[in-house]
Amino acid sequence: MATVELKDVRKTYGGRVEAVKGISIDIPDGAMCVLVGPSGCGKSTLLRMIAGLEEITSGTVSIGDKVVNTLGPAERDIAMVFQNYALYPHMKVYDNMAYGLRNRGMDKDEIDRRVRDAAGTLGLAELLERRPRELSGGQRQRVAMGRAIVRSPKAFLFDEPLSNLDAKLRGQMRIEIKNLQRSLGVTSVYVTHDQVEAMTLADTLVVMNQGLAEQVDTPIAIYERPASIFVAGFIGSPAMNLLAAEGGETGKGLKLAAGGTVKPRETSLPDAGRKVLLGVRPEHLTLVSARNNADIEMKVTAVEALGADTLAHGYPVDGDARAGELIARLPGTVRVADGDVLPLAIDAGMAHLFDAGSGKRN
Amino acid sequence: MSPRVTFPNKILPYLLIAPQLVIVGIFFYWPASQALYQSVLREDPFGLRSTFVGLANFRRVLSEPNYINALQNTAVFSIAVAFVAMAIALLLAVMADKIIRGRGIYRTMLIWPYAIAPAIAGMVWLFMFNPAMGTFAYMLRSSGYQWDPLLRGDQAMVLVIAAAAWKQISYNFLFFVAGLQAIPKTLIEAAAIDGAGETKRFWTIIFPLLAPTTFFLLVINTTYAFFDTFGIIHAVTGGGPGKATETLVYKVYNDGFVNLILGDSAAQSVILMVIVIALTAIQFRYVEKKVHYG
Numbered sequence: 340m341a342t343v344e345l346k347d348v349r350k351t352y353g354g355r356v357e358a359v360k361g362i363s364i365d366i367p368d369g370a371m372c373v374l375v376g377p378s379g380c381g382k383s384t385l386l387r388m389i390a391g392l393e394e395i396t397s398g399t400v401s402i403g404d405k406v407v408n409t410l411g412p413a414e415r416d417i418a419m420v421f422q423n424y425a426l427y428p429h430m431k432v433y434d435n436m437a438y439g440l441r442n443r444g445m446d447k448d449e450i451d452r453r454v455r456d457a458a459g460t461l462g463l464a465e466l467l468e469r470r471p472r473e474l475s476g477g478q479r480q481r482v483a484m485g486r487a488i489v490r491s492p493k494a495f496l497f498d499e500p501l502s503n504l505d506a507k508l509r510g511q512m513r514i515e516i517k518n519l520q521r522s523l524g525v526t527s528v529y530v531t532h533d534q535v536e537a538m539t540l541a542d543t544l545v546v547m548n549q550g551l552a553e554q555v556d557t558p559i560a561i562y563e564r565p566a567s568i569f570v571a572g573f574i575g576s577p578a579m580n581l582l583a584a585e586g587g588e589t590g591k592g593l594k595l596a597a598g599g600t601v602k603p604r605e606t607s608l609p610d611a612g613r614k615v616l617l618g619v620r621p622e623h624l625t626l627v628s629a630r631n632n633a634d635i636e637m638k639v640t641a642v643e644a645l646g647a648d649t650l651a652h653g654y655p656v657d658g659d660a661r662a663g664e665l666i667a668r669l670p671g672t673v674r675v676a677d678g679d680v681l682p683l684a685i686d687a688g689m690a691h692l693f694d695a696g697s698g699k700r701n
Numbered sequence: 702m703s704p705r706v707t708f709p710n711k712i713l714p715y716l717l718i719a720p721q722l723v724i725v726g727i728f729f730y731w732p733a734s735q736a737l738y739q740s741v742l743r744e745d746p747f748g749l750r751s752t753f754v755g756l757a758n759f760r761r762v763l764s765e766p767n768y769i770n771a772l773q774n775t776a777v778f779s780i781a782v783a784f785v786a787m788a789i790a791l792l793l794a795v796m797a798d799k800i801i802r803g804r805g806i807y808r809t810m811l812i813w814p815y816a817i818a819p820a821i822a823g824m825v826w827l828f829m830f831n832p833a834m835g836t837f838a839y840m841l842r843s844s845g846y847q848w849d850p851l852l853r854g855d856q857a858m859v860l861v862i863a864a865a866a867w868k869q870i871s872y873n874f875l876f877f878v879a880g881l882q883a884i885p886k887t888l889i890e891a892a893a894i895d896g897a898g899e900t901k902r903f904w905t906i907i908f909p910l911l912a913p914t915t916f917f918l919l920v921i922n923t924t925y926a927f928f929d930t931f932g933i934i935h936a937v938t939g940g941g942p943g944k945a946t947e948t949l950v951y952k953v954y955n956d957g958f959v960n961l962i963l964g965d966s967a968a969q970s971v972i973l974m975v976i977v978i979a980l981t982a983i984q985f986r987y988v989e990k991k992v993h994y995g
Contacts, residue, residue, distance in 0.1 A: 392890050413896040425887035429909045438905075439895035486895075 341403030341493040342368050343389065343526050348398035350384050350550075358384045360550035361398065366543060369524040371517075373558075375537035376547035377573070383498060385547075386530045390496050391415050403493050413442075418487035419496040422503060424479045426471040426486075432458075433467040436485045457485045460519070477508045484516070488523060495520065495527040501536065513539060534574055538562070546570045564691075568698040571618045571691060577650060579618045582663045583695065586613040593617060597658025601634050603690035609701060616698075618691035621650065621668040624683045633682030637665050639675055647671045656680050733974065739967030751964075758968035767944060768952065768969070775948040778862060779926035785866040787918055790873030791911075795903070797874075798881045808878060815871035819929060823936030826864035850938070854945025857938045861946050864937055865930045873918050880914035881907070920984050927977055949973050 343366040350359040359381040366372040374382040387393040389400055391412035399406050407415045418439075426435050433454055440450045458464045461481045471479055480500060487495055500516070501509045517540055520527050531537055537544055538558045546553045546561060546569070554566040558574075565571035571579045583596035586609035592602030593615070601617065602608075609615050627633055641652040649669045667683055675681065692701040740758055742751040762768050797807050814822070829837045832849050841848040850857040884907060892902045908915075931950050934940060940947035940955065947955070953973065957966025 390890075390894065392893070412890070412894045413898075417894065419891065419894050421887045421891060423885060423887055425885065425891040427888065427892075427906060429912075438892070438897070442896035442901065486891075490895075
């Protein structure tokens with residue numbers, strides 16, 4: 340148990356390529372911090388620096404108030420779960436889990452007790468004599484988890500541990516990991532590109548882009564108030580609608596680049612002429628009965644009826660298809676067809692405005 | 702189960718494997734059957750007549766002290782060559798795996814010796830260690846060591862082992878490098894996090910995972926030491942001094958083509974064939990059990 344603290348951590352390869360450009364995060368004891376971002380954003384590099392598998396170019400990584408920059412991976416007292424599980428193929432499940440303990444010269448009986456405890460917790464008791472290749476993907480994942488928990492390390496590091504599993508198993512393991520992490524109370528850093536995992540697992544969510552942390556906050560806060568266009572587009576599925584617009588005359592709302600004006604309720608509007616991006620999540624567009632009540636009208640070009648929801652794809656009717664795509668998430672009971680024009684209202688206070696130049700929240 | 706590929710054409714598959722079958726037939730089965738046939742015949746001194754003698758050739762060969770000597774030499778020679786060639790190749794491969802800059806150059810340089818013909822490899826070592834003119838022989842002697850492979854059998858043996866192993870190192874190196882690359886890097890990292898130091902990682906993770914490669918090379922190296930080292934021995938010692946470096950293959954050649962005792966020579970080749978078949982079978986049966994094909 341320990342806190343994990345990153346201070347202005349940077350990674351430069353060969354003196355030129357900057358993979359991580361100065362990240363500072365404080366992870367409280369027992370919390371789960373999720374690093375999310377597109378591939379190549381530096382999230383895995385950051386995790387590997389915490390693990391001690393990559394050198395830290397500058398900045399400090401502390402685990403339990405102790406700077407670990409110069410320590411090797413073994414001395415940092417962390418455990419890591421890899422994407423491909425990295426189980427030792429020539430060892431039985433038992434030996435896979437005992438390996439780290441044996442290397443630390445632990446007493447035989449204690450090793451046995453710990454391995455059997457962990458196996459019990461993870462439902463692996465029957466599988467201890469098997470070899471990794473005789474296990475299913477989910478079981479291998481569990482063994483990898485087991486190998487991490489027997490050590491009772493100061494921190495768990497997860498490197499996309501669920502991405503090799505099928506969708507159903509992934510959902511199940513996600514909940515198991517969450518419960519396990521909660522009950523053990525071990526500080527964890529979890530890397531993923533899957534935003535569902537990010538939203539559900541994180542106490543602290545770090546959205547990374549091009550080596551920088553775009554936003555660090557709780558998942559809900561990030562969903563409700565994305566700090567930049569990147570975060571807005573990355574968190575939430577389907578992605579947030581982003582329409583180019585500029586401030587209209589006082590009291591007149593926003594002039595959409597696609598044509599027409601919008602006046603979102605409970606939103607402070609920018610000065611006249613200032614270029615912004617209007618962001619509205621698909622789930623915050625509501626179908627209204629009368630055109631007068633509509634903030635925006637959408638011409639439907641494609642419909643995905645998912646049962647629970649209906650996703651309507653289209654564009655603002657005053658503009659054309661290139662001016663900006665719109666997606667609305669409507670109740671599953673609503674029947675829409677291609678070519679329909681839907682009057683949509685933006686839910687009160689649910690419009691996001693971003694500066695068109697900097698991409699930051701207004 | 703992957704679906705079986707079927708060819709609609711009945712003749713084509715046979716046609717496609719025919720060249721290989723012809724080669725194996727002409728260069729293996731034909732001479733092998735000739736050896737079998739010759740091994741139960743005895744020729745008169747002028748090669749005019751041959752008589753069927755049953756297993757008499759085998760009995761005589763096996764009771765001959767020179768043959769037992771060759772058998773012992775072969776055992777020492779093969780074990781030493783396989784061990785030395787594989788151990789050094791593995792060491793080099795592990796070292797080369799750590800190099801990041803100039804990796805390709807190192808590998809290429811280490812692979813080159815394989816392109817050298819056995820007889821030439823033998824000559825190189827002979828020149829280096831020839832007591833009369835060899836540079837290394839001179840250095841050995843001036844450091845006080847009694848180096849004379851022309852008179853001392855054990856030194857001659859060391860010399861042919863070194864030459865034979867040296868030539869095989871490149872080949873083994875190539876396979877070990879490939880084997881090392883096939884081990885996922887995350888396994889090594891996981892072991893590092895699990896607190897295993899570099900030496901421990903090698904013996905508990907890397908070496909066991911290299912077992913398929915090691916096993917394959919063991920078979921190849923043994924066969925190499927048995928058969929393909931003729932050229933080296935011929936060039937370096939010619940089986941001498943005395944018969945200190947005469948291996949089974951060398952004796953087959955000597956008795957058959959130098960002394961022209963065809964029946965004995967054929968009987969020896971048949972025994973050699975049986976030994977190699979037995980060795981390979983044992984290796985596959987027992988060693989492979991401990992091999993993990995990841």
